[in-house]
Amino acid sequence: MNIISRLISTIIIIFIFIIPIFLITNFDLPFLGDHRILISNLFFDTESQYLQYIDDVGLEIDDFKSEAIRIAIYIIAGLWLLLSYVWIFYSDTRKVFRPGEAKKYKSFWVIFLVLINVITLVVCWYFFFQQSRFNGYMSQAQFFQLGIFIVLYSSLYYYLSSLFITSSAMRTAVPFAEKLR
Amino acid sequence: MSNVNLFLGIGGTGSKAVENFIHVCFSGLGPSNVWLGMVDQDSANGNVAKTKATLDHYIELRNELKTKGKNFFSDEVGLLKTKITYTQNNYCWCPLEGTNPSLHELFSYDLMNEKLQDIADVLYDPNEEFQLPLDEGFRARPSIGAAAMLSRIQQNNPFWKDVFEAIESAKSGNSVKIFLSSSIFGGTGAAGFPSIARVIRRMAEQEGLSQNIQIGGCLMLPYFSFPKPPEEEEGLVGYSDSFIEQSKGALDYYHRIFGVEEKHIFNQLYVMGWDPLIPLDQFEKGGNKQINPPLLPELYSALAAAKFFNEDKTGSGIYHIASDQSGTINWSDIPEINDNENFVRKQIAQTIRFSLASKEIYMPALLDNWSNIKSEAWFKKLFNKAGLQIKDQDDNKESIALINGYCETYLKWIADMILFSEFEGLSQNLIQAELFANKKNETGNTSVFLDERLPDHKLKLFSKIIHGVKATDLSNIFYDLNDTKGNSNATGLGLFIEELYKSSDVKGVIQ
16 A cells, blocks of 8 residues: 555544544444433442532533543544554654564554553543543543553554554564464 | 577677676567577687576576466566577587697698698798697687688588578578677687678578678777786787787778678678776686676677667668767766667666665575565565465575576676776766675785675665666665565566566666
């Protein structure tokens, strides 16, 4: 794939990963039911003292949706796009010219993986856990569970996108890529 | 109707011309087919042996990579396009083979009557020239060579049988092109060039085939000099100091026989000169130690042959070519062989880049364990797709070594030609051969060596090796190979070679 195709593929893959999250957190889907209940279960600790003083939890969920979840999704999508492009740029400019040389960049791929996870976690932590408007709504145990999901999900995104956006010459820098492509 | 092409290198310079022509064919500049032969009295000459080794290597490599159903890629690629043949066991015709005769014995001087002996004594020095052993050539004495050669051209000799059969094939409508190359200043070449041309032309006329047979030739005027031979060799060997004087006499002779007395022996005749002479620091009177390096002027001779064979219609007229800039050779000084602008530059550049990429990057990887590279995209696309798996590695090792070997030979040829041709009086803006080779002077003899393995800082200058072209670097080639679709009718190793050659092309020229 040429560079333009790979840049476009990155956007498509991000959409594929972000759209389900956006739909789940914004619409009532047939198989998931009321999305507000889902948000409440996932992000709000029913025993939180801060929630005790909220008159209308429903309205608070709508605010959380628009002021935390949506913004976090947009920022994460943007950061994923940015980091993926940085990976494309980085891997394309290594000027590898020998068979076997690309493998040496596996460790750099891992660094990018860690970076993408950390950045996603930090964004989520800030918007869902730390932001003063919603501070204390979420318990640490909930954030821990959410954190595991975030790490798995963003790792899956990065791995699958790496398979498609890494140039053929650098593909052996992506673990197990040779088995899948 | 098809084309039958024959290239005859006569004498030491002629055998070098044949070697140069083989490399020109490897570069995709040759015709679709050519029969090669050499004429040298000094059959043990190192130049002849080197040319024979190159010839065998080329043919073996071509057979290895151009066999349908095995390894194959199409002629459109250019590389190895020319099918080269020669007369088995008789690649070099030695006029006085199997003996160590002198002219005295050759003429059966003792059996001559007195009158003939007197004539012979007038023509040849009875004490020196008559006694000269001829097993190592005619030592820059064309008068001896001409006599020896004309007396021995016989139809039953396998070498000449092939030449005469080719001429006769013109009867069935084939277009036959014969190109001769030699020096004007040596012994064998200077003697054989006009003699053989006349024999061929006469035969063509006798058979009524003059229209279908074209004879081309390249005469090399003095273009190199070498140190004075040791005292004990004086008188028996050629002196470079005498080359100019000999050439003057020879040119006068050619003017008379081709210009006045016998017209139309040659359809095309190239005369190549070089000023100042390229100094070589080695001297060998002949024999297996006489291996002169290829020099830039010889490339002109090979390109003249390529032009002659590639032209559909041989034009007439007198053409001149001269260097643009005194003391420097640029690409604009290298003649074209067809109407494609910069074709020669592009083909030679592409072949050098292909050979260097092969030698430095791909052949070492392919000669190593294929398990290390099996997962790479280029290997999957160019080997697996062509039906080659890891288990086939051993079967292909010889072919890979053969490709690697020829690439080294080609690069050595280029490096020799460039580095030996450069001296105080001549520089070149063609190829930066010093990026992959070194010229060393050890014990008074200068040699050129290819670097065993180039360090990365030199490999990063890959795109700069050829002057005057827009070229990509090694990583672009690697990325191209990994991105290739591999859609061609090439098979086996041919698919990889085809794609590597295509990726090694140049993107344009800088005027």
